[in-house]
Amino acid sequence: MDELKNxxxxxxxxxxxxxxEVVTFKRPSQAKEIWRRFRKNRGSxxxxxxxxxxxxxxxxxxxxxxxxxxxKQIPENILAKPSAQHPFGCDAYGRDVLSRILHGGRVSLxxxxxxxxxxxxxxxxxxAIAGYFGKWIDSIIMRALDIFMSVPDILFTMTVVxxxxxxxxxxxxxxxxxxxxxxxxxxxxxxxxxxxxxxxEAARAGGSGNARIILSHIIPNAMGVIIVNxxxxxxxxxxxxxxxxxLGLGMPPPQPEWGLMLSEAREVMRKAPFLLFFPAAAIVIxxxxxxxxxxxxxxxxxxxxxx
Amino acid sequence: MSDNITEVKEEVTxxxxxxxxxxxxxxxxxxxxxxxxxxxxxxxxxxxxTLGLVGETGAGKTTTALSILRLLPNRTGFIDKGEIFxxxxxxxxxxxxxxxxxxxxxxxxxxxxxxxxxxxxxxxxDQIAEAIKLHNPHLSAAEVDQKVEDTLQMVGILPQRKVxxxxxxxxxxxxxxxxxxxxxxxxxxxxxxxxxxxxxxxIQAQVLSMMRxxxxxxxxxxxxxxxxxxxxxxxxDDVAVMYAGEIIESGTTKDIFLGGRxxxxxxxxxxxxxxxxxxxxxxNPIPGLMPDPTDLPPGCPFAPRCRECMDIxxxxxxxxxxxxxTHRIRCHKFDQDAAGTVVTDExxxxxxxxxxx
Numbered sequence: 001m002d003e004l005k006n007x008x009x010x011x012x013x014x015x016x017x018x019x020x021e022v023v024t025f026k027r028p029s030q031a032k033e034i035w036r037r038f039r040k041n042r043g044s045x046x047x048x049x050x051x052x053x054x055x056x057x058x059x060x061x062x063x064x065x066x067x068x069x070x071x072k073q074i075p076e077n078i079l080a081k082p083s084a085q086h087p088f089g090c091d092a093y094g095r096d097v098l099s100r101i102l103h104g105g106r107v108s109l110x111x112x113x114x115x116x117x118x119x120x121x122x123x124x125x126x127x128a129i130a131g132y133f134g135k136w137i138d139s140i141i142m143r144a145l146d147i148f149m150s151v152p153d154i155l156f157t158m159t160v161v162x163x164x165x166x167x168x169x170x171x172x173x174x175x176x177x178x179x180x181x182x183x184x185x186x187x188x189x190x191x192x193x194x195x196x197x198x199x200x201e202a203a204r205a206g207g208s209g210n211a212r213i214i215l216s217h218i219i220p221n222a223m224g225v226i227i228v229n230x231x232x233x234x235x236x237x238x239x240x241x242x243x244x245x246x247l248g249l250g251m252p253p254p255q256p257e258w259g260l261m262l263s264e265a266r267e268v269m270r271k272a273p274f275l276l277f278f279p280a281a282a283i284v285i286x287x288x289x290x291x292x293x294x295x296x297x298x299x300x301x302x303x304x305x306x307x
Numbered sequence: 308m309s310d311n312i313t314e315v316k317e318e319v320t321x322x323x324x325x326x327x328x329x330x331x332x333x334x335x336x337x338x339x340x341x342x343x344x345x346x347x348x349x350x351x352x353x354x355x356x357t358l359g360l361v362g363e364t365g366a367g368k369t370t371t372a373l374s375i376l377r378l379l380p381n382r383t384g385f386i387d388k389g390e391i392f393x394x395x396x397x398x399x400x401x402x403x404x405x406x407x408x409x410x411x412x413x414x415x416x417x418x419x420x421x422x423x424x425x426x427x428x429x430x431x432x433d434q435i436a437e438a439i440k441l442h443n444p445h446l447s448a449a450e451v452d453q454k455v456e457d458t459l460q461m462v463g464i465l466p467q468r469k470v471x472x473x474x475x476x477x478x479x480x481x482x483x484x485x486x487x488x489x490x491x492x493x494x495x496x497x498x499x500x501x502x503x504x505x506x507x508x509x510i511q512a513q514v515l516s517m518m519r520x521x522x523x524x525x526x527x528x529x530x531x532x533x534x535x536x537x538x539x540x541x542x543x544d545d546v547a548v549m550y551a552g553e554i555i556e557s558g559t560t561k562d563i564f565l566g567g568r569x570x571x572x573x574x575x576x577x578x579x580x581x582x583x584x585x586x587x588x589x590x591n592p593i594p595g596l597m598p599d600p601t602d603l604p605p606g607c608p609f610a611p612r613c614r615e616c617m618d619i620x621x622x623x624x625x626x627x628x629x630x631x632x633t634h635r636i637r638c639h640k641f642d643q644d645a646a647g648t649v650v651t652d653e654x655x656x657x658x659x660x661x662x663x664x
Contacts, residue, residue: 199425203426204410205376206410206438206441207441216437217426
């Protein structure tokens with residue numbers, strides 16, 4: 001018996017001694033660590049670089065090409081082909097397309113990003129509550145959600161926009177209402193799964209209350225899935241929002257907007273196909289890059305993959 | 308209520324147990340069936356003592372542990388009757404808020420599988436710090452940090468490793484971390500639910516010797532749940548053998564390992580341990596399986612498997628008999644034995660069955 005104890009103690013001692021020789025364990029700051037892993041993913045880096053360029057262009061749109069140019073109608077320029085002066089040509093009202101894309105992008109991306117955040121926060125909160133507390137709380141939330149989901153998204157959004165009027169804030173409300181349902185289901189299923197984990201039980205045995213368990217044990221573990229969904233949704237919302245403007249329910253004219261530009265270009269598609277090409281390309285590039293970045297972020301945030 | 312406590316405290320003065328469980332009955336109820344997981348058990352753990360709770364899978368060991376922390380599954384686990392006193396306070400009468408102060412602070416638990424008991428996305432240091440901050444909100448960040456390092460040092464992990472994630476640790480190291488989390492608030496009672504089952508034998512020895520060491524150093528009482536009698540012999544002061552939700556034999560480690568009288572189940576348990584010296588080709592297992600807890604026999608639950616089963620065993624549940632100071636056996640075999648006295652454990656006055664919400 002004693003011998004056993006001694007060997008055990010020796011083994012433990014040896015293990016500690018061996019570790020002493022190892023260089024100190026240092027955690028690089030969390031952000032640095034994520035960045036290091038993110039950088040390894042080439043696709044995501046390309047996506048990120050393009051996105052940064054796009055953001056810079058959008059932020060400095062006013063300097064590149066002031067807003068007046070985007071809404072100024074010059075009759076001589078109607079359907080002008082791309083040229084040195086108007087690199088992307090001019091539309092059916094004689095407005096500079098490049099400038100419209102830049103200013104339209106500001107609105108499109110701002111709405112997409114904010115609507116994604118709000119729908120994520122609303123949906124995740126409801127989903128976490130439903131999944132964690134279960135019982136009647138779960139029933140109420142999920143049945144209410146079923147009602148929401150039984151109305152087609154587009155109809156729902158249209159109703160909200162028509163009822164409240166088309167402007168920036170109302171569009172956000174409409175898009176949030178259309179998209180939060182995904183997060184409720186997603187987060188609820190994650191929470192259902194994660195709250196069965198032993199570390200959650202261990203946290204409870206350690207005296208943690210419900211709020212702490214949800215915020216510091218369950219949500220961080222669900223974060224990977226949520227982030228991937230957020231990035232996918234940003235892309236979706238850009239497209240969805242274009243659909244709304246395409247139907248005439250987006251930002252009111254003359255405010256340029258990518259979907260609206262597509263809708264206007266459709267009428268003159270035969271005569272000037274390039275009018276369709278540029279806004280469509282803008283939407284596709286943005287959506288693609290955001291997805292690439294999302295992919296890389298998911299990998300970078302997952303501590304299991306740390307080497 | 309207050310009468311109850313004073314009454315218990317009078318009893319306490321003689322033995323001064325830290326934890327005492329009286330007449331506890333726990334059932335799991337679903338729409339389909341009622342599982343009688345724990346039936347009328349009595350347990351006591353003295354201050355600074357270690358009690359080993361032994362029994363095969365499904366005997367109700369973990370259920371007993373979860374009842375002490377009131378962590379039975381929300382919608383299915385119910386404490387039907389009985390009382391649990393911790394340091395003179397009735398645990399079953401506490402509010403959920405009071406319980407949160409007890410859990411992790413005064414009673415903490417080490418889980419069976421260290422691989423899943425740690426949160427994979429938080430660093431080890433953060434997880435220990437969380438437990439410390441939770442129960443010591445007045446500490447400054449630097450003090451918490453210092454305490455995290457001290458705790459890691461205590462369980463034999465390099466403090467610098469606090470910035471690492473659980474997946475960077477080996478199994479035995481993870482169990483050390485789990486123990487560090489359980490001990491960082493210096494609890495009065497540590498419940499260890501098969502702490503070494505998931506570890507291999509050499510690491511088992513390390514973790515156990517560390518636990519013994521810490522127990523002696525911190526003066527913590529311990530409830531050690533295990534099915535390994537070897538661990539019990541090395542670690543425990545007292546032993547309780549559980550079978551089908553009942554404690555069929557209990558006593559000091561000496562009583563159980565060296566005593567002359569034993570419950571046939573205990574005898575069977577010892578027989579089924581491989582022995583290095585004997586040359587028998589086969590182990591000697593206890594035939595049969597544990598009775599279905601949804602349908603326990605009316606008599607002694609062990610009767611269907613017992614080699615010494617008598618007629619009365621199938622009809623009547625045996626009384627607990629006390630031999631000497633500490634050794635209790637619950638078996639009809641000793642009904643006629645003059646050496647023992649029947650312990651009439653006074654049943655706790657029922658309060659209509661409490662529910663654990």
